[in-house]
Amino acid sequence: MTMFLIKKADVGKIAQELGREYQVYGPMIEKGSGQTFFDRAEDVAEINLSAPIPSNPPKSVVFPQMERILSYEYDRTKNTVKMEPDYEVTPKALVGLRPCDLAGMLCLDRFFMGQEFVDEVYLNHRKKMFIVTNTCVTPFKQCFCVCTDSGPAAGEGYDLNLTDLGKEYLVEVGSEKGAALAAKLSLAPANDSHLALKKEKVDQSIAMFEDIAVDSKAWVSRVMNRVTTGFVKDDVWEYIGDQCFECGACTFVCPSCSCFNIADVNNTDCAGCADRLRTWDSCSYEGYSRMAGGHNPRKPVEDRRNKRFFCKLSYSQMKKYLRPGCVGCGRCAWVCPGDIGLPNVVTYVRREITG
Amino acid sequence: MNQKPGVCTFCGTGCGHFIGTENNRITRVYPSQNHPVSKGRLCVRGWNIHELLDTPERIKKPLVRADGGFKESSYDDAVARLVDALKKYPPESIGFLASPRSSNEEQYLLMKLARAAFKTNNISLDSDSGHRASLNVLHAGTGMAGMLGSIEEIRKAEFILVAGIDITRQNPIIGSEIHMARRAGAMVVTLDSRRTQIAKLSKKFLQVKPGANRLAVLALAKTIYDENLSDAAFLSAHTEGFEKFRHAFGLLPDNEVSDRTGIPAEEIKAVARDLAKAKSAMVFFSSGISGLDEDTIGFIYNLFLMAGKVGKEGCGVNPVAGLNNLQGGYDMGIAPDLLTGFQALEDTAVAKKFSAEWKADVPAATGAPIYTLLSDPSSKLKALVVVDHDEGIVRYADAIKKLDFVAYIGAFKNPFAEYAHVVLPIATYVQEDATFTNTERRIQYSMKKIEPEEGLLPGWKLYAMIAGKAGLSWKYAKVSDVMDEIARLTPTYAGVSHAKLSAGFGMQWPVDEKNPQGTRRFDIAQAGRKLSFYKVSDVFEVPAAKEQFPFLLMVGKAQHFWHQNNLMKKTHIPMREYNATLMDYPEGYVEICPRSAKEIGVRDRWPVRVVSPHGEMRVDVKVSEDVKPNTAYAPYFVQEMISRFLLGHTEVLRQGEDATIPVRIEKV
Numbered sequence A: 001m002t003m004f005l006i007k008k009a010d011v012g013k014i015a016q017e018l019g020r021e022y023q024v025y026g027p028m029i030e031k032g033s034g035q036t037f038f039d040r041a042e043d044v045a046e047i048n049l050s051a052p053i054p055s056n057p058p059k060s061v062v063f064p065q066m067e068r069i070l071s072y073e074y075d076r077t078k079n080t081v082k083m084e085p086d087y088e089v090t091p092k093a094l095v096g097l098r099p100c101d102l103a104g105m106l107c108l109d110r111f112f113m114g115q116e117f118v119d120e121v122y123l124n125h126r127k128k129m130f131i132v133t134n135t136c137v138t139p140f141k142q143c144f145c146v147c148t149d150s151g152p153a154a155g156e157g158y159d160l161n162l163t164d165l166g167k168e169y170l171v172e173v174g175s176e177k178g179a180a181l182a183a184k185l186s187l188a189p190a191n192d193s194h195l196a197l198k199k200e201k202v203d204q205s206i207a208m209f210e211d212i213a214v215d216s217k218a219w220v221s222r223v224m225n226r227v228t229t230g231f232v233k234d235d236v237w238e239y240i241g242d243q244c245f246e247c248g249a250c251t252f253v254c255p256s257c258s259c260f261n262i263a264d265v266n267n268t269d270c271a272g273c274a275d276r277l278r279t280w281d282s283c284s285y286e287g288y289s290r291m292a293g294g295h296n297p298r299k300p301v302e303d304r305r306n307k308r309f310f311c312k313l314s315y316s317q318m319k320k321y322l323r324p325g326c327v328g329c330g331r332c333a334w335v336c337p338g339d340i341g342l343p344n345v346v347t348y349v350r351r352e353i354t355g
Numbered sequence B: 001m002n003q004k005p006g007v008c009t010f011c012g013t014g015c016g017h018f019i020g021t022e023n024n025r026i027t028r029v030y031p032s033q034n035h036p037v038s039k040g041r042l043c044v045r046g047w048n049i050h051e052l053l054d055t056p057e058r059i060k061k062p063l064v065r066a067d068g069g070f071k072e073s074s075y076d077d078a079v080a081r082l083v084d085a086l087k088k089y090p091p092e093s094i095g096f097l098a099s100p101r102s103s104n105e106e107q108y109l110l111m112k113l114a115r116a117a118f119k120t121n122n123i124s125l126d127s128d129s130g131h132r133a134s135l136n137v138l139h140a141g142t143g144m145a146g147m148l149g150s151i152e153e154i155r156k157a158e159f160i161l162v163a164g165i166d167i168t169r170q171n172p173i174i175g176s177e178i179h180m181a182r183r184a185g186a187m188v189v190t191l192d193s194r195r196t197q198i199a200k201l202s203k204k205f206l207q208v209k210p211g212a213n214r215l216a217v218l219a220l221a222k223t224i225y226d227e228n229l230s231d232a233a234f235l236s237a238h239t240e241g242f243e244k245f246r247h248a249f250g251l252l253p254d255n256e257v258s259d260r261t262g263i264p265a266e267e268i269k270a271v272a273r274d275l276a277k278a279k280s281a282m283v284f285f286s287s288g289i290s291g292l293d294e295d296t297i298g299f300i301y302n303l304f305l306m307a308g309k310v311g312k313e314g315c316g317v318n319p320v321a322g323l324n325n326l327q328g329g330y331d332m333g334i335a336p337d338l339l340t341g342f343q344a345l346e347d348t349a350v351a352k353k354f355s356a357e358w359k360a361d362v363p364a365a366t367g368a369p370i371y372t373l374l375s376d377p378s379s380k381l382k383a384l385v386v387v388d389h390d391e392g393i394v395r396y397a398d399a400i401k402k403l404d405f406v407a408y409i410g411a412f413k414n415p416f417a418e419y420a421h422v423v424l425p426i427a428t429y430v431q432e433d434a435t436f437t438n439t440e441r442r443i444q445y446s447m448k449k450i451e452p453e454e455g456l457l458p459g460w461k462l463y464a465m466i467a468g469k470a471g472l473s474w475k476y477a478k479v480s481d482v483m484d485e486i487a488r489l490t491p492t493y494a495g496v497s498h499a500k501l502s503a504g505f506g507m508q509w510p511v512d513e514k515n516p517q518g519t520r521r522f523d524i525a526q527a528g529r530k531l532s533f534y535k536v537s538d539v540f541e542v543p544a545a546k547e548q549f550p551f552l553l554m555v556g557k558a559q560h561f562w563h564q565n566n567l568m569k570k571t572h573i574p575m576r577e578y579n580a581t582l583m584d585y586p587e588g589y590v591e592i593c594p595r596s597a598k599e600i601g602v603r604d605r606w607p608v609r610v611v612s613p614h615g616e617m618r619v620d621v622k623v624s625e626d627v628k629p630n631t632a633y634a635p636y637f638v639q640e641m642i643s644r645f646l647l648g649h650t651e652v653l654r655q656g657e658d659a660t661i662p663v664r665i666e667k668v
Ligand code: SF4
Pocket: A053, A098, A099, A100, A101, A136, A138, A139, A140, A143, A144, A145, A146, A150, A151, A152, A153, A327, A328, A329, A330
């Protein structure tokens, strides 16, 4: 594998160079509130590689919260319909992606593109993408990627991977596109001692989870079997379901969740015109799984909760994602009004807590 | 980065969010992690607010009536028509129905317009106006016309009573805070006739018979008194009028309490002891659309006062506002008898201060709330100005049709506009800087996110234009000037300005010289007065089921408010969610427990006839464990049901959530 070094002061050059060809996205801190967002950088200098894990999952780049995917015009007199698919094709570069979030995006790839049908809208967002990941040399409070095999260092799927070695970053190349960029920047080569240093940093980071990542202690592997085989008592699910406020947040913030809704909206400026919107949706909503005629296979709220945790924690879902659906980012624990983020659920299932 | 901070404008919780835009359109929303109220959470409504803010269902052009329909017009023409129409009538024939969703600045200017330009005190808030009952009690008792506690302090309360409010549905993020407090060990008790989600999440649930809330609260108070659990030193040092309240205890027939409330006497006593021994305690209730009535709220306040749980950290008697700027509406003087900051209109010094600032006299004649006028067949109301009606149903449609003139001012399409002669569009709340005051008195700044559509005026400019045509000259260069004027006239807002608010997450009033950063909660040390017990009634009639009418039917309005809400109808996902129940029971439903269903011989979704002494209706039954035997629950959200059956019971409905109708339920 080819490896290079880049001085800390120069690391911004990567985003700068990418900015010539790509729309650049990265982690940034909102000044008024101190909240980190993974968002489009109007100015690449805004990108902050030492910012904490972004509050929002980077999935919004490939799967926006609300997106016009089609517009159509129906002409009553001629009885004709004009349809325009509305694909976003601008090439995008993600700079400073956290490893868990990359794992989440790979799950989305497999959901949207790896099955029988390929989702064209997603494909167009994703196809020319350049990805620069950033190893977490320290974890954050709510992290548990170590339990879900998705961090604190990325293993595959990047073009370049950065690791903060102190004074400089180790730059690992993961693709031809990555190699070309490294060449363009004339980076200094790295050697095995740097790789060893990286390994040390990653081991240190893992060791830090005990003291730093205190919000989310989840022993994921212990519950996967039980969730897969359905060997979880009903009253455990009921205890969890009673605490769900049906807000949808856990789905929205999850880097691997892919539920969406399609709605057609009349364009009031033009008779017979309408836009087709795709928006984030959530399996925690009663209306999501409701079918015409009133039949709802997952009516009680505990059944809908059960669906989400099944999706995140069962072996059967692994066939689709080729890994657990949960990538250990801990965001759902941040935003859940019912305090039933995935780590708590894992604890309840594992210890059969029912109240 | 494209993330603009703001406030969710669906309910009175006032959660913080960030809005993303593209090409001058709203495309997304994300919770604000460090916001002191919501701390990174939003509910189903808040998470989908971008669907509303991007709706094409907007009013974009001024419209005037012509040949039975509407024709597009200009602001100039439409405003002239409005002013000419209103000028034809004496003040008592003009009315203003304000929206609890408008910003403080817009509320204030509408209030000023009604009084300074059209000389009328006929002005009131649409929807949820029952909040006034709570403010009356708290203002009389403590001088603070708002929530005494604070959402931020919920986790400091050792005891929390949730009285008659389905809080995880109405104000979900406040419900979440209560749930978090419970998980951290607080004693959370729910007092309700239906088993709500918060009832399931509480440590104790007192399932009270419909209509007996007051009695249950009195029984709690009496236990504290009988067992000598109140803080005598607190009572004598800080309160007055306890003797009068104590009088009520003597009238409580001990042996009947459990029978009439449906709660075992020992359970009531245990909760009273929990309350008394907790170092800090809060109560949440709603006096909104159909929350508790003023008398019951008086009892609740008195209970917490005698228990010594007012004015200390982690304490609070907390009315919950269902709509985002309901509290702000009252703060801005949208009531016939109020000016801003709950200052009494009849106080001549206050009226003089306003007249001097306005350079126009504040009218002295008594006004009345608009719905009172519309329901009174002998009322003189002839012309009505309505702003952003919030509901999908127009009440008193017949009376409105009979008016000579109706003007509708709003940002979103609404069925109310169909009754109007003049329709004036305004910008949405993300198209102008604005402030909103949440249920815990937090005044929050919401920065403009996108430009209004070409030619569209924000509300404050439209009101200034109307005032101009009516002969006044209002000189506001920018919307922040309006807040400066509010601050000059309102002691509780004295230290507020847009510049100060834009720096953080808002400030809780009073914001004044003594409290330049605002006031988190009512503080006994700063009160400078004794707190008075509220004057409550001493008649404890509880509606009783009779032989021919063995069920007590509760009519839930608040719980279903969002089903028929005008804004909700302009979203996709929240609308789908709120309609999920409606799809199972398209004609509405009456909820009874499995035992009652068995006795009547019906199953879920079977039709029944509900018969009361005053009318009858046919609906489907919903069978659920959430109600007790011989009680029934009907949601107030299906138009048909309201007009066919419930309107015949308006007297009962006016009494609020405690309103119950004895009925018979028959299989058909
Ligand atoms: S979960 Fe792991 S990969 Fe994700 S931010 Fe935390 S430490 Fe990094």
